[in-house]
Amino acid sequence: MSEAISIAVVGSGYVGLVAAVCFAEMGHDVICVDNDERKVAALQGGDTLIHENYLPELLERYRNTKVRFTTDLAEATRECEAIFIAVGTPQSETGDADLSYVEAVACEIARSLTSYKVIVEKSTVPVYTNEWIRRAIERNGVARELFDVVSNPEFLREGTAVVDFLHPDRIVVGADSERAAALLNGIYAPLTTGEYYTRPSHIEGVCNVATPPPLLNTSTKSAEIIKHASNAFLAVKISFINAVSNLCEATDANVEQVARGIGLDSRIGPKFLRPGIGYGGSCFPKDVAAFRSVAEQLGIDFGMLSEVEKINASQKKRFLAKVRSALWTLRGKRLAVLGLAFKGETDDIRESPAIDLVEMLIGEGCTVAAYDPAAIKRTEQELPAGAQLRYATDAFDAANDADALLVLTDWAEFAAIDLDKLYATLRYPIVIDGRNLFDPSVMQEHGFTYLSVGRPSVGPVRDRRRNDPAGVAAN
Ligand SMILES: NC(=O)C1=CN([C@@H]2O[C@H](COP(=O)(O)OP(=O)(O)OC[C@H]3O[C@@H](n4cnc5c(N)ncnc54)[C@H](O)[C@@H]3O)[C@@H](O)[C@H]2O)C=CC1
Numbered sequence: 001m002s003e004a005i006s007i008a009v010v011g012s013g014y015v016g017l018v019a020a021v022c023f024a025e026m027g028h029d030v031i032c033v034d035n036d037e038r039k040v041a042a043l044q045g046g047d048t049l050i051h052e053n054y055l056p057e058l059l060e061r062y063r064n065t066k067v068r069f070t071t072d073l074a075e076a077t078r079e080c081e082a083i084f085i086a087v088g089t090p091q092s093e094t095g096d097a098d099l100s101y102v103e104a105v106a107c108e109i110a111r112s113l114t115s116y117k118v119i120v121e122k123s124t125v126p127v128y129t130n131e132w133i134r135r136a137i138e139r140n141g142v143a144r145e146l147f148d149v150v151s152n153p154e155f156l157r158e159g160t161a162v163v164d165f166l167h168p169d170r171i172v173v174g175a176d177s178e179r180a181a182a183l184l185n186g187i188y189a190p191l192t193t194g195e196y197y198t199r200p201s202h203i204e205g206v207c208n209v210a211t212p213p214p215l216l217n218t219s220t221k222s223a224e225i226i227k228h229a230s231n232a233f234l235a236v237k238i239s240f241i242n243a244v245s246n247l248c249e250a251t252d253a254n255v256e257q258v259a260r261g262i263g264l265d266s267r268i269g270p271k272f273l274r275p276g277i278g279y280g281g282s283c284f285p286k287d288v289a290a291f292r293s294v295a296e297q298l299g300i301d302f303g304m305l306s307e308v309e310k311i312n313a314s315q316k317k318r319f320l321a322k323v324r325s326a327l328w329t330l331r332g333k334r335l336a337v338l339g340l341a342f343k344g345e346t347d348d349i350r351e352s353p354a355i356d357l358v359e360m361l362i363g364e365g366c367t368v369a370a371y372d373p374a375a376i377k378r379t380e381q382e383l384p385a386g387a388q389l390r391y392a393t394d395a396f397d398a399a400n401d402a403d404a405l406l407v408l409t410d411w412a413e414f415a416a417i418d419l420d421k422l423y424a425t426l427r428y429p430i431v432i433d434g435r436n437l438f439d440p441s442v443m444q445e446h447g448f449t450y451l452s453v454g455r456p457s458v459g460p461v462r463d464r465r466r467n468d469p470a471g472v473a474a475n
């Protein structure tokens with residue numbers, strides 16, 4: 001059995017909270033710190049505050065035992081051997097990462113440092129941040145021998161965060177000191193030795209059998225670059241397939257066949273080749289911008305990243321044009337929207353392309369009835385209901401008497417919708433799918449006019465209604 005290590009995690013947002021409960025699941029003792037008192041109280045009471053698979057189970061199991069929640073960073077610093085910084089690093093107005101939260105935490109840690117600690121960058125930060133953290137701590141009067149700063153970037157995805165954390169493709173530890181590297185290697189030992197995978201899983205439905213993940217020891221700077229480069233590369237893949245999907249639309253080819261054809265090349269791989277309405281979320285947009293900005297500051301021409309951003313922005317406009325092409329004019333049209341979150345299985349709406357599109361449609365004079373299985377509460381706070389926007393209680397409530405239905409988020413439950421009932425609920429059986437959730441031939445068979453991304457549009461095979469206007473839109 002690996003040794004239990006005392007860990008502080010600063011920031012109990014998506015990454016901090018998932019890391020805290022997963023470290024506990026691996027056998028460590030964790031103090032999770034946040035400066036938001038209401039968040040800490042909610043977590044102490046068992047409310048995860050975010051929609052994330054398996055998080056409620058793990059929080060319930062370890063809350064107030066192996067994971068304690070507090071606002072007291074000084075106490076956590078004194079008690080723990082490693083302090084993970086997992087606060088936000090949002091995009092600033094210039095495109096750079098705003099590191100003010102990281103700096104504030106580093107200075108606060110410095111004020112309570114009296115014995116050797118390892119300070120871990122878990123937040124996504126630009127190269128050289130470890131040096132800035134070190135300088136900030138030293139500036140606060142802490143001797144250099146009392147601490148090390150290491151980089152341990154996080155690669156989890158929202159929606160599958162817990163499984164990603166416990167079954168990672170790789171663990172990256174960027175450390176310039178052997179002592180610090182050894183502590184981090186010890187923290188991840190339950191995973192890297194495979195020991196964790198021999199225990200019965202506490203997460204129902206998840207098989208614990210896994211090949212132990214490799215742990216890559218690197219320099220701190222390399223680790224910082226690995227994180228930005230990984231996210232940027234994934235964004236490149238998405239923009240690439242989106243550009244290819246536009247080419248497919250122009251030629252009546254099928255992007256699904258094309259993606260399969262390229263993805264079967266083991267050098268390319270099949271993942272992250274799903275075209276859509278552009279990537280969103282709290283990470284890809286800001287991390288691509290930050291990486292581009294770092295390159296610019298270092299005098300390196302990384303214009304490719306600007307192209308990636310350009311394609312991403314144009315993807316939403318193309319989708320809007322597609323809606324217009326199906327409906328002729330937009331003013332006064334009643335549209336059903338399925339999906340508000342930036343992707344399925346999460347309630348996160350940060351930088352959601354779905355919400356951008358809802359705003360664009362409202363701007364065009366449409367009225368929108370929107371449904372999302374988890375993200376309505378958050379969306380309402382940013383985009384209150386009004387004369388042109390209603391939040392629906394389910395997909396059919398949204399679809400009721402609508403001129404067309406738009407799919408903007410890839411929730412699994414949307415893909416499983418009862419198509420006959422949907423057909424009967426819509427005013428006109430027109431579905432414009434920004435996530436390619438349905439098989440065009442099935443939609444055709446069910447009587448829909450169906451437009452998707454990078455695949456030929458189809459009209460109904462059977463005229464299931466008199467005065468069906470659908471075929472017009474598909475042609
Ligand atoms: N959300 C994701 O899926 C992933 C995020 N990341 C990175 O992890 C970092 C955190 O991201 P999220 O968890 O999404 O952010 P978040 O915004 O959900 O959470 C940040 C938390 O830090 C707290 N905080 C801010 N200042 C603090 C302070 N001085 N002391 C204590 N707590 C403080 C906030 O109250 C908040 O609860 C970012 O750098 C992000 O790029 C990395 C991988 C995945």
Ligand SMILES: O=C(O)[C@H]1O[C@H](OP(=O)(O)OP(=O)(O)OC[C@H]2O[C@@H](n3ccc(=O)[nH]c3=O)[C@H](O)[C@@H]2O)[C@H](O)[C@@H](O)[C@@H]1O
Pocket residue numbers: 124154155156157158159231234238271272273274275276277278279280281282283284342343344
């Ligand atoms: O640094 C981060 O925060 C994280 O960012 C992404 O994770 P996440 O933002 O949770 O979601 P993804 O599944 O990567 O999706 C991001 C966006 O790309 C879109 N996407 C994804 C894949 C695809 O093939 N096509 C596509 O349009 C999604 O709909 C979504 O809008 C990365 O996948 C994680 O590895 C990383 O840790």
